[in-house]
Amino acid sequence: xxxxxxxxxxxxxxxxxxxxxxxxxxxxxxxxxxxxxxxxxxxxxxxxxxxxxxxxxxxxxxxxxxxxxxxxxxxxxxxxxxxxxxxxxxxxxxxxxxxxxxxxxxxxxxxxxxxxxxxxxxxxxxxxxxxxxxxxxxxxxxxxxxxxxxxxxxxxxxxxxxxxxxxxxxxxxxxxxxxxxxxxxxxxxxxxxxxxxxxxxxxxxxxxxxxxxxxxxxxxxxxxxxxxxxxxxxxxxxxxxxxxxxxxxxxxxxxxxxxxxxxxxxxxxxxxxxxxxxxxxxxxxxxxxxxxxxxxxxxxxxxxxxxxxxxxxxxxxxxxxxxxxxxxxxxxxxxxxxxxxxxxxxxxxxxxxxxxxxxxxxxxxxxxxxxxxxxxxxxxxxxxxxxxxxxxxxxxxxxxxxxxxxxxx
Ligand code: C5P
Numbered sequence: 001x002x003x004x005x006x007x008x009x010x011x012x013x014x015x016x017x018x019x020x021x022x023x024x025x026x027x028x029x030x031x032x033x034x035x036x037x038x039x040x041x042x043x044x045x046x047x048x049x050x051x052x053x054x055x056x057x058x059x060x061x062x063x064x065x066x067x068x069x070x071x072x073x074x075x076x077x078x079x080x081x082x083x084x085x086x087x088x089x090x091x092x093x094x095x096x097x098x099x100x101x102x103x104x105x106x107x108x109x110x111x112x113x114x115x116x117x118x119x120x121x122x123x124x125x126x127x128x129x130x131x132x133x134x135x136x137x138x139x140x141x142x143x144x145x146x147x148x149x150x151x152x153x154x155x156x157x158x159x160x161x162x163x164x165x166x167x168x169x170x171x172x173x174x175x176x177x178x179x180x181x182x183x184x185x186x187x188x189x190x191x192x193x194x195x196x197x198x199x200x201x202x203x204x205x206x207x208x209x210x211x212x213x214x215x216x217x218x219x220x221x222x223x224x225x226x227x228x229x230x231x232x233x234x235x236x237x238x239x240x241x242x243x244x245x246x247x248x249x250x251x252x253x254x255x256x257x258x259x260x261x262x263x264x265x266x267x268x269x270x271x272x273x274x275x276x277x278x279x280x281x282x283x284x285x286x287x288x289x290x291x292x293x294x295x296x297x298x299x300x301x302x303x304x305x306x307x308x309x310x311x312x313x314x315x316x317x318x319x320x321x322x323x324x325x326x327x328x329x330x331x332x333x334x335x336x337x338x339x340x341x342x343x344x345x346x347x348x349x350x351x352x353x354x355x356x357x358x359x360x361x362x363x364x365x366x367x368x369x370x371x372x373x374x375x376x377x378x379x380x381x382x383x384x385x386x387x388x389x390x391x392x393x394x395x396x397x398x399x400x401x402x403x404x405x406x407x408x409x
Pocket of ligand 1: 194274275276278279304305325
């Protein structure tokens with residue numbers, strides 16, 4: 001099954017008898033991990049009720065372009081921004097014509113015009129309408145604009161005819177949507193990523209840890225896997241499920257994380273340290289629980305190994321990316337970290353209450369020896385993809401090769 005976890009899919013439903021299959025499609029997209037919102041045309045609402053699609057998507061359905069309620073909350077521009085991908089299924093001849101000619105006559109065509117997300121369409125219509133030169137010309141126009149045309153399938157049609165015009169099967173549509181996120185930019189490369197917090201035991205029941213949820217590291221691991229790399233995710237304790245298409249190594253303490261990374265590092269091309277590794281651990285971790293007799297208790301801490309700095313110092317080591325979580329003076333601290341750790345790239349973010357840790361969106365300042373740039377505040381899944389695009393570009397420059405040929409072994 002294709003994985004669409006953390007993906008925001010806007011399903012557009014236009015008017016055609018195949019709209020009766022849309023609820024099933026919504027269900028399958030959600031099963032694949034996607035968050036789904038539905039926008040439907042007025043004609044689609046003749047075939048299937050908005051209420052049905054609301055029930056299966058778990059979200060209000062959008063249908064009016066100038067709906068007062070929608071405009072104040074999730075208007076067409078917000079919907080267009082929200083989507084990671086737009087899937088229009090079924091795509092009627094009328095909708096495809098509007099899309100090809102830049103129409104903004106209803107919500108669906110307007111969202112398609114306003115979005116920067118990739119668009120996948122699943123044409124469904126009578127076979128004569130599909131074969132008509134006008135439709136053929138529209139399809140050609142759309143293909144030239146990098147719009148993915150999925151289907152139509154050939155077979156018996158609701159109108160009693162047989163031929164091309166049936167909406168493509170849901171599993172083919174899911175694969176087409178997943179393919180949009182598969183870039184191949186790191187194919188042939190091995191990437192090790194650390195994520196989450198570490199736990200440093202004080203005694204058998206207590207530990208020193210931090211607020212890292214692991215969300216950012218997991219989202220980066222997913223984006224790296226989608227770029228075709230072999231991914232090893234070395235994860236501290238989190239509540240997150242292991243993403244598809246990678247190997248997860250579970251660790252608890254900084255020293256375990258260090259060891260797990262070192263076990264993998266020899267043939268690694270890129271190392272991304274996202275984990276909030278505890279800088280110190282209690283010097284003693286007794287076998288018994290500390291009893292609360294004393295009025296004062298001193299826990300002595302000793303320094304943990306610095307995983308990122310160790311990896312960055314390896315002769316002939318991987319391209320290294322570190323994170324810098326700061327509460328103030330972001331750029332200054334990030335630059336110091338770039339130098340002190342010897343990393344190739346530092347991604348810096350602000351943390352504090354409701355910032356960085358545990359929340360769903362974030363912004364990043366990227367810093368390397370040639371300069372800095374900002375990735376503005378956005379959802380962590382999208383930010384992760386933007387960061388991975390930057391890593392791919394810089395890694396290719398760093399190794400002086402096409403990223404697909406940059407593997408050192
Ligand atoms: O020194 P600081 O903890 O601020 O550095 C953050 C960066 O260094 C992150 O990329 C983090 O994953 C990494 N790090 C590490 N090992 C440590 C401490 C931090 O890899 N012991």
